[in-house]
Amino acid sequence: MNxxxxxxxxxxxxxxxxxxxxxxxxxILDVRNENDYNDWKIEGESVEIINIPYFDLLDGVxxxxxxxxxxxxxxxVCAKExxxxxxxxxxxxxxxxxxxxxxxxxxxxxxxxxxxxxxxLKDGGSLYQFVRIGKGCLSYMVLSKGEAAVIxxxxxxxxxEQFAKEQGVQIKHTLDTHLxxxxxxxxxxxxxxxxxxxxxxxxxxxxVTFDYExxxxxxxITIGSTTLRIQPIYSPGHTIGSTSxxxxxxxLLTGDILFIESIGRPDLAGKAEDWVGDLRNTLYNRYKxxxxxxxxxxxxxxxxxxxxxxxxVMAKLSDLFLHNPGLNIQQEKxxxxxxxxxxxxxxxxxxEIRQTNMGKITPSEEEQREMEIGPNRCAVHDK
Amino acid sequence: MKTDILxxxxxxxxxxxxxxAKKALDGLLPGQVMEVHSTDKGSVNDFxxxxxxxxxxxxxxEEENNVFKFFVKKV
Numbered sequence: 349m350n351x352x353x354x355x356x357x358x359x360x361x362x363x364x365x366x367x368x369x370x371x372x373x374x375x376i377l378d379v380r381n382e383n384d385y386n387d388w389k390i391e392g393e394s395v396e397i398i399n400i401p402y403f404d405l406l407d408g409v410x411x412x413x414x415x416x417x418x419x420x421x422x423x424x425v426c427a428k429e430x431x432x433x434x435x436x437x438x439x440x441x442x443x444x445x446x447x448x449x450x451x452x453x454x455x456x457x458x459x460x461x462x463x464x465x466x467x468x469l470k471d472g473g474s475l476y477q478f479v480r481i482g483k484g485c486l487s488y489m490v491l492s493k494g495e496a497a498v499i500x501x502x503x504x505x506x507x508x509e510q511f512a513k514e515q516g517v518q519i520k521h522t523l524d525t526h527l528x529x530x531x532x533x534x535x536x537x538x539x540x541x542x543x544x545x546x547x548x549x550x551x552x553x554x555x556v557t558f559d560y561e562x563x564x565x566x567x568x569i570t571i572g573s574t575t576l577r578i579q580p581i582y583s584p585g586h587t588i589g590s591t592s593x594x595x596x597x598x599x600l601l602t603g604d605i606l607f608i609e610s611i612g613r614p615d616l617a618g619k620a621e622d623w624v625g626d627l628r629n630t631l632y633n634r635y636k637x638x639x640x641x642x643x644x645x646x647x648x649x650x651x652x653x654x655x656x657x658x659x660x661v662m663a664k665l666s667d668l669f670l671h672n673p674g675l676n677i678q679q680e681k682x683x684x685x686x687x688x689x690x691x692x693x694x695x696x697x698x699x700e701i702r703q704t705n706m707g708k709i710t711p712s713e714e715e716q717r718e719m720e721i722g723p724n725r726c727a728v729h730d731k
Numbered sequence: 732m733k734t735d736i737l738x739x740x741x742x743x744x745x746x747x748x749x750x751x752a753k754k755a756l757d758g759l760l761p762g763q764v765m766e767v768h769s770t771d772k773g774s775v776n777d778f779x780x781x782x783x784x785x786x787x788x789x790x791x792x793e794e795e796n797n798v799f800k801f802f803v804k805k806v
Contacts, residue, residue, distance in 0.1 A: 381780040403749045403781040427773050431746040718772075 525603025585627025
């Protein structure tokens with residue numbers, strides 16, 4: 349970081365991610381309007397954050413200064429960047445030091461992906477998780493002998509292309525565990541750009557307007573060599589087509605069915621009542637039959653407490669059966685009410701996002717960005 | 732609608748639309764009406780929150796050919 353104590357400094361989303369993952373103390377002044385702030389903000393165990401809209405600071409920042417601790421790293425954040433610079437500059441003029449603004453604002457925060465290595469595979473390949481820390485989305489890349497597959501690809505396809513290039517692998521497959529409702533899938537675009545095959549569960553793809561390969565249980569996908577297999581497991585509940593993957597007999601990618609501290613919600617395609625039974629069966633029967641030593645890798649996290657070492661989001665299946673509240677509801681009727689009643693608000697623009705992922709509408713880059721603003725809200729307990 | 736001042740912030744990004752609007756509003760007399768034009772979609776929510784918080788009156792707001800128009804009466 350290029351830090352000059354007496355100037356306003358720029359901080360990138362990558363630098364902020366590093367600070368949050370290292371649990372370094374930071375004080376954030378968010379100058380967006382109150383509604384946007386309450387809907388979605390930067391979170392972290394070492395983050396202290398307050399909200400004063402920039403339009404309350406047009407006549408000066410005195411009101412804000414009283415609330416900002418001296419001697420602590422300060423980051424001013426707004427939607428895009430302009431207002432945070434406007435406020436940060438005045439704070440520096442008032443004599444404060446170690447003052448930063450977030451480059452690209454919450455827009456950049458929403459789009460930043462941090463790649464973290466999950467582990468090595470038996471044949472010498474490796475598995476990476478891409479943590480979209482601002483929005484709580486997770487993608488995966490499986491690499492083996494010069495080839496790669498990307499699972500639950502996010503919209504920022506250039507990140508995956510760049511990473512594959514650095515690792516010297518060619519992306520051969522992109523797979524989605526289900527038709528996403530909280531973010532726009534980059535799976536189809538990445539497949540087109542890389543000459544890869546795009547795979548979707550057919551039961552989620554009945555209305556799609558493009559060609560895809562069908563993800564079906566029993567049909568493995570091979571990467572790099574015959575030793576590495578991605579094994580689809582039909583696991584409905586969040587959507588009717590939801591499919592989990594077992595990779596290298598070690599990892600279980602659960603999509604939006606099972607998270608670390610919560611479970612998926614069954615209502616985002618308007619079918620809560622119909623899909624409750626499927627969700628329960630997947631969680632309490634299908635997953636029970638799998639090896640309990642599998643490492644669960646979900647498509648989301650809801651709380652920062654789910655971020656482990658270095659930002660990794662992972663847990664052993666047996667541990668989740670012990671500690672995840674969603675896997676410990678004994679009575680079916682209690683389960684039914686837990687996943688259909690008092691659910692958090694639905695993700696921003698979730699219907700338009702589903703339409704986009706089906707290829708029915710094609711919003712511009714800017715519109716896609718707007719549609720994705722906010723937290724993911726795919727779990728039943730996320731508030 | 733009869734307006735007393737037009738503040739054109741087309742092409743400007745946050746925070747300028749509200750900075751300009753505030754300056755113009757400060758120069759008005761109670762009862763006078765300010766019209767603000769903006770092309771910054773992100774300012775729409777901010778503008779409404781700002782007017783609400785200043786206790787002035789947002790008479791109406793509309794969108795026409797990607798231009799957001801706000802009419803604010805000074806109280």
